[in-house]
Amino acid sequence: MSQGRPTPEVSQVPREMVDFEVLKTTGARAPRLGRFTLGGRKPILTPAFLGNTSRGVIPHMSPDNFGRYAGSNGVYVALEDFVEKHPEKTPPVFEYNVPEPLRRFAALPQDTPLVLGARRTPPIPTPATHTNTAISLLTSVGYKSVSSEYYAAAARKLRPDVVVGMADIPFGQATISIKRKDKMSDRTEAWLRHLVTTRNTMAVAPGEPRFDIFAPILPIERDLQSWYLEHLLDDMVDSISGLAIYDAFLLDDLPDALHHLPRLSLHVPASPHELLRQVSLGMDLLTVPFISSATDAGIAFDFTFPPPETPKSSVRQTLGIDMWHAEHARAVTPLSKGCQCYACTKHHRAYIQHLLSAKEMLGWFLIQVHNHAVVESFFTSLRTSIDAGTFDAHVATFEAYYEPQLPEKTGQAPRARGYHFRSEEHAKKEKKNPKRWNGELGGKGKAVLEGAHGQQPEKKQEMMHVIDDEALIDLVGIEHGAEAVHVEDLKIEDDVKG
Amino acid sequence: MPMPSALSFELLGKCSVTKARAATLHLPHGPVPLPIFMPVATQASLKGLTPEQLEKQGCRLCLNNTYHLGLKPGQATLDAIGGAHRFQSWPHNLLTDGDSFQMVSLLKLAQVTEEGVRFLSPHDGSPMLLTPEHSISLQNSIGSDIMMQLDDVIVTTSPDLARMKEAMERSVRWLDRCIQAHKYPERQNLFCIIQGGLDLDLRRECTAEMVARDTPGIAIGGLSGGEAKDEYCKVVDTCTGLLPEKKPRYVMGVGYPEDLVVSVALGADMFDCVWPTRTARFGNAITSRGVLNLRNAVYSTDFGPIEEGCQCTCCRPPEDGGLGITRAYVYHTTAKETAGAHLLTMHNVHYQLNLMRLVREAILEDRYPAFLRSFFAKLYDDKSKYPEWAVGALKGVGVDLLSD
Ligand SMILES: [Zn+2]
Ligand SMILES: [Zn+2]
Numbered sequence: 074m075s076q077g078r079p080t081p082e083v084s085q086v087p088r089e090m091v092d093f094e095v096l097k098t099t100g101a102r103a104p105r106l107g108r109f110t111l112g113g114r115k116p117i118l119t120p121a122f123l124g125n126t127s128r129g130v131i132p133h134m135s136p137d138n139f140g141r142y143a144g145s146n147g148v149y150v151a152l153e154d155f156v157e158k159h160p161e162k163t164p165p166v167f168e169y170n171v172p173e174p175l176r177r178f179a180a181l182p183q184d185t186p187l188v189l190g191a192r193r194t195p196p197i198p199t200p201a202t203h204t205n206t207a208i209s210l211l212t213s214v215g216y217k218s219v220s221s222e223y224y225a226a227a228a229r230k231l232r233p234d235v236v237v238g239m240a241d242i243p244f245g246q247a248t249i250s251i252k253r254k255d256k257m258s259d260r261t262e263a264w265l266r267h268l269v270t271t272r273n274t275m276a277v278a279p280g281e282p283r284f285d286i287f288a289p290i291l292p293i294e295r296d297l298q299s300w301y302l303e304h305l306l307d308d309m310v311d312s313i314s315g316l317a318i319y320d321a322f323l324l325d326d327l328p329d330a331l332h333h334l335p336r337l338s339l340h341v342p343a344s345p346h347e348l349l350r351q352v353s354l355g356m357d358l359l360t361v362p363f364i365s366s367a368t369d370a371g372i373a374f375d376f377t378f379p380p381p382e383t384p385k386s387s388v389r390q391t392l393g394i395d396m397w398h399a400e401h402a403r404a405v406t407p408l409s410k411g412c413q414c415y416a417c418t419k420h421h422r423a424y425i426q427h428l429l430s431a432k433e434m435l436g437w438f439l440i441q442v443h444n445h446a447v448v449e450s451f452f453t454s455l456r457t458s459i460d461a462g463t464f465d466a467h468v469a470t471f472e473a474y475y476e477p478q479l480p481e482k483t484g485q486a487p488r489a490r491g492y493h494f495r496s497e498e499h500a501k502k503e504k505k506n507p508k509r510w511n512g513e514l515g516g517k518g519k520a521v522l523e524g525a526h527g528q529q530p531e532k533k534q535e536m537m538h539v540i541d542d543e544a545l546i547d548l549v550g551i552e553h554g555a556e557a558v559h560v561e562d563l564k565i566e567d568d569v570k571g
Numbered sequence: 572m573p574m575p576s577a578l579s580f581e582l583l584g585k586c587s588v589t590k591a592r593a594a595t596l597h598l599p600h601g602p603v604p605l606p607i608f609m610p611v612a613t614q615a616s617l618k619g620l621t622p623e624q625l626e627k628q629g630c631r632l633c634l635n636n637t638y639h640l641g642l643k644p645g646q647a648t649l650d651a652i653g654g655a656h657r658f659q660s661w662p663h664n665l666l667t668d669g670d671s672f673q674m675v676s677l678l679k680l681a682q683v684t685e686e687g688v689r690f691l692s693p694h695d696g697s698p699m700l701l702t703p704e705h706s707i708s709l710q711n712s713i714g715s716d717i718m719m720q721l722d723d724v725i726v727t728t729s730p731d732l733a734r735m736k737e738a739m740e741r742s743v744r745w746l747d748r749c750i751q752a753h754k755y756p757e758r759q760n761l762f763c764i765i766q767g768g769l770d771l772d773l774r775r776e777c778t779a780e781m782v783a784r785d786t787p788g789i790a791i792g793g794l795s796g797g798e799a800k801d802e803y804c805k806v807v808d809t810c811t812g813l814l815p816e817k818k819p820r821y822v823m824g825v826g827y828p829e830d831l832v833v834s835v836a837l838g839a840d841m842f843d844c845v846w847p848t849r850t851a852r853f854g855n856a857i858t859s860r861g862v863l864n865l866r867n868a869v870y871s872t873d874f875g876p877i878e879e880g881c882q883c884t885c886c887r888p889p890e891d892g893g894l895g896i897t898r899a900y901v902y903h904t905t906a907k908e909t910a911g912a913h914l915l916t917m918h919n920v921h922y923q924l925n926l927m928r929l930v931r932e933a934i935l936e937d938r939y940p941a942f943l944r945s946f947f948a949k950l951y952d953d954k955s956k957y958p959e960w961a962v963g964a965l966k967g968v969g970v971d972l973l974s975d
Contacts, residue, residue, distance in 0.1 A: 135913040434619030
């Protein structure tokens with residue numbers, strides 16, 4: 074993708090444990106540079122970010138395009154994206170009998186580091202409470218409780234590079250009692266211990282890698298998880314290769330004996346500023362869910378680190394361009410000047426604006442490629458800046474130059490898909506994909522299109538008149554079974570259950 | 572005076588039994604093999620695929636829709652950017668169809684007059700008029716390698732013979748206006764469209780009129796609108812019988828694999844259809860053994876490729892530089908991630924293009940009848956299931972599918 078990042082050689086040695094080397098640091102609670110190496114995978118210079126997947130793909134990027142345009146990153150994959158509840162059965166991917174089932178199933182490049190966690194990031198709160206042995210997942214077909222045994226077995230079967238230990242975090246709960254926090258600490262300790270035992274007793278062929286474990290650090294005060302942390306230090310620290318941190322501000326309190334470990338952030342940032350804050354606290358690997366949410370809204374990032382040197386303006390600059398705006402319709406310019414990504418070197422704003430307004434899927438893909446490239450070069454430059462000792466100064470100019478938040482979302486996201494339906498939206502009775510134009514033509518009644526004949530239709534009788542063409546849907550009100558037409562035919566199974 | 576042409580048709584081989592032909596069509600943006608299937612990128616984009624992904628499936632000629640591009644991005648933008656190739660960064664050939672017009676004609680409020688088609692804008696309800704001159708002007712701005720005349724299309728199944736005749740004759744007059752309006756005949760090829768519904772006399776009359784106008788290529792239009800398949804075959808057979816040998820013949824809107832192979836036997840060279848790419852979004856995979864709906868739970872643990880031996884980006888194993896996508900993974904992503912649709916779209920486009928490549932090889936090696944027999948034997952497990960229309964149509968050109 075965007076040029077610039079020096080890519081070290083892929084190591085040929087079989088993987089044993091993560092090798093993490095801190096290349097530069099100025100003490101605790103300060104930004105640091107490192108090299109994160111998994112045998113056989115592309116080393117990652119840190120701070121860096123992992124691609125955040127949905128059902129095994131970066132949204133809108135088919136795996137070939139991921140390899141071609143974004144494959145230099147590692148990826149974070151959630152087990153809950155692969156577990157189905159109905160029918161009650163073994164998740165299909167568990168039955169895939171190849172050496173690295175998850176990687177192969179999702180067609181991830183061989184050299185891409187693969188991190189598995191139980192939940193997506195950010196996770197959607199589930200109503201079911203956790204128990205001493207299990208957490209609740211949200212699969213595409215509903216809630217499912219998953220025990221620590223199940224999780225450890227999944228890790229053993231799927232063979233990702235890194236497994237994030239299952240953490241007992243009651244997501245979505247505003248206040249958590251002290252008693253509950255105690256439980257969090259107890260359970261997370263037990264679950265991690267179980268994962269470590271499973272991994273350490275795994276029978277593998279000589280030279281065959283097991284998987285590495287990142288221990289979760291709970292988003293509660295250090296005192297309240299001290300029991301867990303003590304045990305972690307006493308008898309598990311040699312078995313873990315990194316930390317998964319749910320609250321970046323707790324890096325302050327991290328025991329010294331854990332400082333050598335790479336830190337993966339599952340603390341959800343809302344803006345580039347927050348990424349900088351996490352980096353300034355010493356985070357190494359970050360997840361950036363706002364990339365895809367900006368892409369879905371048609372927002373193309375437009376920021377660099379440090380910001381361009383321009384005469385001081387009293388107005389702060391926007392962090393992204395809303396590509397829905399008609400002003401881009403004739404602009405034969407890239408999304409960002411100088412950006413070397415595929416979207417910017419091969420296409421232009423006019424086309425991308427057209428694709429969005431025509432609801433063509435390619436539009437979101439191009440913005441997604443660009444947004445990943447912008448964040449990629451953001452990390453490249455902040456590493457340079459840390460190396461040069463100019464990081465703090467650059468952060469200050471960045472904050473002064475850009476607005477504190479990403480722009481408001483005005484455009485429509487692509488047609489809602491599975492995971493978009495999961496959260497609170499379930500409660501609301503609104504249509505997920507509201508109809509746009511209602512087909513009234515000057516009050517003279519509805520324009521009707523009864524199947525796009527002149528093009529061979531679907532063969533199945535019930536599908537004959539179903540139009541699944543955004544272009545056509547946009548042009549005319551379609552009456553023939555309007556519900557079916559409204560791509561409700563692409564039923565998401567959890568809908569059926571209501 | 573012969574009409575200038577921006578193509579050359581190189582006939583390479585003819586089937587010694589059927590009317591099938593193999594050729595190379597040299598177009599402004601490079602040569603394309605005939606027979607050919609052309610995927611439809613209605614709004615200058617093919618269901619989420621990048622131009623490179625489309626190219627990798629072997630595509631060198633795809634469709635855009637004149638009317639859609641006329642609305643979005645609009646003619647002024649196309650002019651400013653320098654045409655649709657630049658607009659969508661597609662270095663290969665484009666054909667612009669006007670079947671949008673057919674869609675417009677289905678709007679109850681559309682009205683066809685000698686001047687053109689009057690209808691209310693689907694965007695804001697304002698009155699609009701689409702004329703042959705306007706259609707050509709748009710296609711000149713688009714810069715398509717092959718452009719289609721504006722025609723007056725009636726659903727083939729319409730019982731109104733007088734209206735059918737009127738539409739046919741009007742299409743001929745509109746072709747004259749299109750030829751008149753065409754600004755760049757030396758770099759864009761205008762194809763006529765034969766009309767006349769299912770009435771073979773009307774079709775013959777129309778064919779004679781159209782051929783006399785000597786356009787670089789000839790389309791047979793108004794079909795695939797739900798007419799009986801044997802009627803469809805009669806029309807194609809009748810028209811190709813009257814067409815000059817050295818010009819490409821395009822049957823509009825056809826894309827089912829069995830229709831393609833039969834139509835080729837009847838002497839047609841070019842086809843387009845939205846079906847293969849549209850159906851991908853429903854989770855349907857086209858294979859030589861029929862269409863599989865990969866959203867069916869039986870595929871959730873099927874770890875084979877979409878089709879064994881397929882050389883598309885998805886099906887090829889990683890050892891051969893492909894993705895090694897399994898049916899189970901398509902099941903996992905279809906209708907849940909847009910990328911799931913991208914994967915099946917690549918496969919389906921590849922299937923269609925590869926089918927035509929195999930057809931072409933068979934014609935060049937003069938074994939097309941044998942190809943047809945094995946094609947149908949793969950698609951249907953029993954001869955009793957062969958569609959009657961296909962058996963009948965092929966018998967008419969000397970191939971008996973039912974004999975051993
Ligand atoms: Zn870019
Ligand atoms: Zn394939």
